[in-house]
Amino acid sequence: MNLEQNLTAALMQSQSLGKEAAAEEEAWPAEAHLHQPPEESQLLLPERSSCLAVKTYLRMCGLPFSERISENAEFMSPGGRLTHLPLLRLGPVRTFAEFEPIVAQVEAMQAGSSLGSWMTQDQRDDVRCLVGHVENVFTLAEIHMSFVDAVNYQRYTAPRTGQPHPWPLSVMRRITRQREAQRLLKVYQWQEMDHDQVLHEVGLCADALVAQLEESQEAKEEGAGFLCGSRPCALDALVFGHVAAILTTQMPNMELAAILGTYPRLLAHCRRIDGRLFEGKLLSVEEQLEYPE
Missing domain, CATH: 1.20.1050 (Glutathione S-transferase Yfyf (Class Pi); Chain A, domain 2)
Incomplete structure (x- = not known):
């Protein structure tokens, strides 16, 4: 199998997994906590932008969450591509960080009722x-x-x-x-x-x-x-x-x-x-x- 065939197969598998995830709509947990460092003394501009974007997105979705100020939020984060913040904890175990991964998770959980479900x-x-x-x-x-x-x-x-x-x-x-x-x-x-x-x-x-x-x-x-x-x-x-x-x-x-x-x-x-x-x-x-x- 050549490189092009490998890429095609991977893309088809990714699309299939995405459809399966969308089909299984999850309930938003009763405990959803958004963690960030103290804004007045620790939060830097790129981190503040990311935190504010996530808060705005969750409010647009109408999803309840509580804000938690954690001095060690960056060390609690599972990682990320740019800022590693904010950290969203869903229930007792699952954690997600940064805007794009959090949006992807919310879309997977909400499926047909997500914020962008009206789009093609x-x-x-x-x-x-x-x-x-x-x-x-x-x-x-x-x-x-x-x-x-x-x-x-x-x-x-x-x-x-x-x-x-x-x-x-x-x-x-x-x-x-x-x-x-x-x-x-x-x-x-x-x-x-x-x-x-x-x-x-x-x-x-x-x-x-x-x-x-x-x-x-x-x-x-x-x-x-x-x-x-x-x-x-x-x-x-x-x-x-x-x-x-x-x-x-x-x-x-x-x-x-x-x-x-x-x-x-x-x-x-x-x-x-x-x-x-x-x-x-x-x-x-x-x-x-x-x-x-």
């Missing part, structure tokens, strides 16, 4: 691709601005990464986290980018999201639509999580927030979600922050 299979595949792209661009930009920008690292990132540990463990932990961030940026070929290139990538992603919004809203007969139609989907939750976190996280260098501030349609979309799910309290903090000219 092709539309759901498109949303997964968009989610992966947006997650990469925004998270890598946030990691770059947190660990590579010297001022942000010294005044924001380093104190938070070392905060829960005594000296000299705090110093060792800061060094480890910085190396992990640099290694991750290298994997995605972002380590050599300067600030202007990072901001350019974010701008391109924001342009694409605005175009997606405009296309979706033009296709609707009335009212304001979401990113992929008249109903919300995982992409709306992810975008809101990143945009809201970037706009409301006070850092020495607020260039990411300043770039997003030039996209009023995208901000209006996020404020609409904020009003529906968080009573407009999250983005009200934005008015108190100062962005560079």
